[in-house]
Amino acid sequence: MQLKEELIESHTIYRGRVVTLRIDTVRLPSGRTARREIVEHRGAVAIVPLLNPETVLLIRQYRQAVGETLLEIPAGTLEPDESPDVCARRELEEETGYAARQLRKLFSQYLAPGYSQEVLHVYLAEDLAPVAQRLDEDEAVELVPTPLQAVEAMVLEGQIKDSKTIAGLLMTLRLLEGERK
């Protein structure tokens, strides 16, 4: 089946600091044309930091887009030309004050491919060593060590509701349980 859409024209509405909004006109497989509203984004990383095999270090921060504080795994946007691995180590140290002696890539995911270009690379960080926490001047973040075995119930009960955090934690649970078998 022909699924691909063909780009006819593209124009940028707004160039922001985090996101850029553009409108694409595409030709559909049916032959008709359609408009697609697209959010451009540089990409990001997120890190599941294990303090020990039973405890994950989450962070709590306010998110103006949704008007509430959320419990999340540490994450951050790629700097221009920064590799995801380097970004993962940098964000982990800045946000939590820990460096990872072991860092492994788990998977990459598109967060909202219906309209957003953003790809997010998810890492598992183990064997952590304390370093100085270096939050950006305006970053207000609370560290929340959390039992790994509690996270599934926390998702089902609505205490964890950030998608990258849910996917990263559930994959970590499956991998660790598989390795312990």
Next chain:
Amino acid sequence: MQLKEELIESHTIYRGRVVTLRIDTVRLPSGRTARREIVEHRGAVAIVPLLNPETVLLIRQYRQAVGETLLEIPAGTLEPDESPDVCARRELEEETGYAARQLRKLFSQYLAPGYSQEVLHVYLAEDLAPVAQRLDEDEAVELVPTPLQAVEAMVLEGQIKDSKTIAGLLMTLRLLEGERK
């Protein structure tokens, strides 16, 4: 710790069909001000449809925002005033041609709370009965029945890279394995 940001002013840059872009100026806990680029969105649902206890029905569709076809669980945006339960049944029937005799809500998640308001409600659909598939005229979608036991490897190998699909499938695996114990 004070985490909340206080809204000072807000203005809309662009009102689209799927997304609206606005810029908020906020006062940070530190007392300084900052600008937040925010994508407004009506919210959406996604459904994990089980054809039988071992097989999930995925769909493949082209996503212009990321420039490739993706393997996803069925999903769609809430109509104005539509409840998530009603939307989940509607989208499942329209996109797959199946109605669910059993539909249970799993969890809700914010897809990209750093800049997007979008909340997505995730459902598990079981005991499916065929009805007529009713795709929108311009929707091109391929149905892909997939062994549930293969999905973890498909995420790690990059064959499944949509965040709602990853979170929904991993939670389904955990729930079904818990129920079979």
